[in-house]
Amino acid sequence: MATELRLQRAEDMHNDSDETAAAPGKAGRLRTRALSGLGSLLPFARPLPPADWGQIDCARVLKVLVRNLDGMVFRCALDAEWTLHFASEGCHALTGYWPEELEGSHAISLERMTHPDDRAPTRQAIMAAVAGGSRYRVEYRLRGKDGSEKWVLERGAGVIDERGERVLEGFIEDVTEQVRGQRQLAETELRYRSIFENSVVGMFQTTADGHYLAANRALAQLYGYETPANLVASLRDIAARLYVDPGRRDEFARLISERGRVIDFESEVYRADGSRIWIAESAHAVHDGAGALLYYEGTVEDISERRQYQARLEHQATHDPLTGLPNRNLLQDRLSQAVALARRSGGRVMVAFVDLDNFKFVNDSLGHAAGDTLLVESARRLRASLRGIDTVARYGGDEFVLILSDHASLNHAVNALERVKQAIAKPVLIDGHELRVDCSIGVSLYPEDGADLDTLLRHADIAMHHAKEQGKGQFQFFTDVLNTAAHERLALESSLRRAIDGGELSVVYQPKVDPYGTPCGFEALVRWESPEFGSVSPVRFIPLAEETGMILPITDFVLRNACREAASWSARGLCAEAGRLNVAVNLSARLFKDPQLPAQIAAVLAESGLPAQRLELEITESLLIGDVEQTVAALEALKALGVRIAIDDFGTGYSSLAYLKRFPVDILKIDRCFVMECERGGEDMAIPRAIISLGHSLRMCIVAEGVENPAQMAVLAAHGCQEFQGYLIARPLTPEGVAAFLQGERR
Numbered sequence: 060m061a062t063e064l065r066l067q068r069a070e071d072m073h074n075d076s077d078e079t080a081a082a083p084g085k086a087g088r089l090r091t092r093a094l095s096g097l098g099s100l101l102p103f104a105r106p107l108p109p110a111d112w113g114q115i116d117c118a119r120v121l122k123v124l125v126r127n128l129d130g131m132v133f134r135c136a137l138d139a140e141w142t143l144h145f146a147s148e149g150c151h152a153l154t155g156y157w158p159e160e161l162e163g164s165h166a167i168s169l170e171r172m173t174h175p176d177d178r179a180p181t182r183q184a185i186m187a188a189v190a191g192g193s194r195y196r197v198e199y200r201l202r203g204k205d206g207s208e209k210w211v212l213e214r215g216a217g218v219i220d221e222r223g224e225r226v227l228e229g230f231i232e233d234v235t236e237q238v239r240g241q242r243q244l245a246e247t248e249l250r251y252r253s254i255f256e257n258s259v260v261g262m263f264q265t266t267a268d269g270h271y272l273a274a275n276r277a278l279a280q281l282y283g284y285e286t287p288a289n290l291v292a293s294l295r296d297i298a299a300r301l302y303v304d305p306g307r308r309d310e311f312a313r314l315i316s317e318r319g320r321v322i323d324f325e326s327e328v329y330r331a332d333g334s335r336i337w338i339a340e341s342a343h344a345v346h347d348g349a350g351a352l353l354y355y356e357g358t359v360e361d362i363s364e365r366r367q368y369q370a371r372l373e374h375q376a377t378h379d380p381l382t383g384l385p386n387r388n389l390l391q392d393r394l395s396q397a398v399a400l401a402r403r404s405g406g407r408v409m410v411a412f413v414d415l416d417n418f419k420f421v422n423d424s425l426g427h428a429a430g431d432t433l434l435v436e437s438a439r440r441l442r443a444s445l446r447g448i449d450t451v452a453r454y455g456g457d458e459f460v461l462i463l464s465d466h467a468s469l470n471h472a473v474n475a476l477e478r479v480k481q482a483i484a485k486p487v488l489i490d491g492h493e494l495r496v497d498c499s500i501g502v503s504l505y506p507e508d509g510a511d512l513d514t515l516l517r518h519a520d521i522a523m524h525h526a527k528e529q530g531k532g533q534f535q536f537f538t539d540v541l542n543t544a545a546h547e548r549l550a551l552e553s554s555l556r557r558a559i560d561g562g563e564l565s566v567v568y569q570p571k572v573d574p575y576g577t578p579c580g581f582e583a584l585v586r587w588e589s590p591e592f593g594s595v596s597p598v599r600f601i602p603l604a605e606e607t608g609m610i611l612p613i614t615d616f617v618l619r620n621a622c623r624e625a626a627s628w629s630a631r632g633l634c635a636e637a638g639r640l641n642v643a644v645n646l647s648a649r650l651f652k653d654p655q656l657p658a659q660i661a662a663v664l665a666e667s668g669l670p671a672q673r674l675e676l677e678i679t680e681s682l683l684i685g686d687v688e689q690t691v692a693a694l695e696a697l698k699a700l701g702v703r704i705a706i707d708d709f710g711t712g713y714s715s716l717a718y719l720k721r722f723p724v725d726i727l728k729i730d731r732c733f734v735m736e737c738e739r740g741g742e743d744m745a746i747p748r749a750i751i752s753l754g755h756s757l758r759m760c761i762v763a764e765g766v767e768n769p770a771q772m773a774v775l776a777a778h779g780c781q782e783f784q785g786y787l788i789a790r791p792l793t794p795e796g797v798a799a800f801l802q803g804e805r806r
């Protein structure tokens with residue numbers, strides 16, 4: 060048994076060699092060959108000394124060997140049936156027949172057992188080899204006794220037998236398992252290739268450095284190439300040529316190296332024609348046995364439609380279908396963004412609740428379609444009257460919410476609301492009806508009126524209802540300070556209109572003196588004593604007067620009074636120098652370029668009898684910025700009257716000192732802020748000193764205003780300043796005060 064087993068194993072190895080199959084005809088030769096072959100193949104057999112070899116029963120060994128072969132050793136005739144002369148015992152396992160049943164039988168021949176379809180090709184292959192004197196090797200199907208079919212491999216050769224006849228000797232073994240395996244493999248490969256090639260999903264294999272190894276038709280189509288080959292040839296650098304954002308390829312590689320795969324990796328890519336689509340990739344890395352990255356492979360799906368659909372859904376979820384404006388959801392988002400930004404930058408956010416006043420009427424009387432038209436048109440107007448960065452949202456019904464942030468000042472924001480009101484108030488044509496719709500606006504402010512959305516919205520809503528109570532077309536701030544300011548401004552405006560005619564305005568005069576204290580002139584300053592507000596500073600009402608156009612009558616009033624007053628000083632001989640005392644009148648920027656102004660001044664001068672050279676006109680430095688030619692022309696026109704021009708608050712504006720020489724100016728008034736601390740010398744004197752020396756080089760008279768103590772006057776005088784004005788000398792004086800001041804001087 061042990062011997063047989065060993066022989067069996069040895070024979071397994073031997074099977075691979077054709078030696079066995081090509082069994083020679085002569086028994087002696089067969090014996091020798093079998094023995095020499097066996098010796099080398101039996102390492103575990105007890106080694107025999109060469110002298111003992113002759114004692115081995117070669118016939119027995121061969122018999123055992125052949126009997127134990129897994130397959131059939133045979134000899135057959137080259138006839139139509141392949142009539143078997145000899146079949147080894149392996150034939151039973153192979154065919155189900157015993158050698159005795161097969162040998163010499165015509166009924167159960169090799170030919171009969173061969174699958175009918177395989178008979179002709181098998182015969183052809185064998186006969187060709189026999190004719191050529193070569194060995195053959197052929198695979199075919201063999202049907203055994205029980206009708207079962209096996210794939211067999213037959214190897215053999217034509218030989219001349221002992222009788223000198225040509226016969227076939229060979230070996231047939233069962234290869235059903237191998238064939239089935241190969242078939243399966245081939246089928247699987249075919250199936251996979253078919254999946255790859257015919258898939259409607261784009262598939263690829265790419266190298267780590269961004270080249271395509273393979274792409275299927277679906278991918279080529281998706282990317283707009285005629286064939287996969289075109290795609291592979293054209294897309295040489297995936298990162299740069301495929302992805303709209305070149306960083307995507309790195310991200311793709313990073314994710315795969317971290318997680319081994321990517322799933323639904325979304326990117327925007329270029330197609331062959333340059334158009335863009337959105338894709339989702341799912342891919343993984345393929346490694347070799349040593350773990351080195353071979354390539355990536357995966358699938359690509361066109362998700363452009365899904366994206367568009369998502370975008371549409373998102374838009375629907377965040378916008379009002381009627382007006383296309385952001386809805387409440389998006390409003391919340393925008394507001395929290397604006398608040399977060401303002402929190403960081405220390406800015407403000409204005410939330411305005413806008414409610415159409417006549418909407419219900421339109422909806423009820425003209426129908427919903429008309430109501431919708433009105434809403435759409437109102438939405439358009441709101442949008443048009445604000446900046447792109449502001450938000451206009453539909454809050455519901457006829458309510459809109461505006462978010463205004465980043466406005467330079469509250470005034471700008473208020474102006475924006477004013478624009479909104481006016482835009483809404485313009486007539487709308489609906490169904491042939493010309494409608495006028497007003498809106499009420501309630502405003503809350505971050506951070507004053509709330510730190511979170513709900514509070515800001517609630518407060519704006521409260522303010523809006525408050526505005527409604529006040530009548531249509533109003534706006535109302537939630538913050539009282541702002542309301543007070545807004546109201547006061549309104550009240551001030553109407554009071555000022557009455558003040559001009561009602562004799563509430565007066566003029567006071569602040570003296571200017573030379574370094575020795577001798578008066579050289581007065582600046583006329585307007586005063587307003589209001590029965591409602593008490594004495595109102597010009598700092599408060601002059602800007603209002605400028606905005607409302609009331610500055611014109613006010614200037615006229617001051618100019619007339621100042622000229623009349625100054626003429627009276629000399630007429631009355633209030634002091635020795637009275638005939639040379641000047642009077643200065645402040646000229647607002649708004650009036651300065653008015654072409655009527657010179658004539659108006661000439662008329663006032665003529666009427667009062669004041670010589671033109673005794674009138675000074677103070678203008679602010681900001682006027683010098685802008686169109687130089689135009690400014691020079693305006694100044695020349697005034698100077699032609701014979702009056703002198705002073706630049707007020709000099710040093711606070713942005714005019715270049717070098718520019719100054721181009722303007723026909725006589726006097727520079729150093730602003731109070733530079734005078735305030737000039738007595739400390741050093742740095743604090745730097746600007747006054749520069750102004751004085753520049754002014755002198757241009758032959759201008761230098762006046763220091765706001766002089767409050769002798770030290771200031773002394774240091775400025777030492778540097779060459781010629782005139783001084785300020786509380787040190789006197790506060791602005793009434794005409795009676797002026798008379799007393801001048802008479803005191805005389806004494």
Ligand code: C2E
Pocket residue numbers: 569583584585596597598601614617645646647707708764765766767784785786787791
């Ligand atoms: P301004 O032309 O620079 O007038 C000087 C202002 O400084 C005056 O204030 C005056 O009372 C004040 N002042 C004078 N000396 C001193 C001082 O030693 N210390 C301090 N702290 N203040 C001093 P006022 O009268 O309130 O006028 C303010 C501004 O209103 C004027 O500044 C001028 O720009 C404008 N204004 C006044 N009257 C008129 C006018 O009739 N027409 C125009 N267009 N503007 C005027």
Ligand code: CA
Pocket residue numbers: 582645677707
């Ligand atoms: Ca002035």
Ligand code: CA
Pocket residue numbers: 707708728730731764
């Ligand atoms: Ca001034």
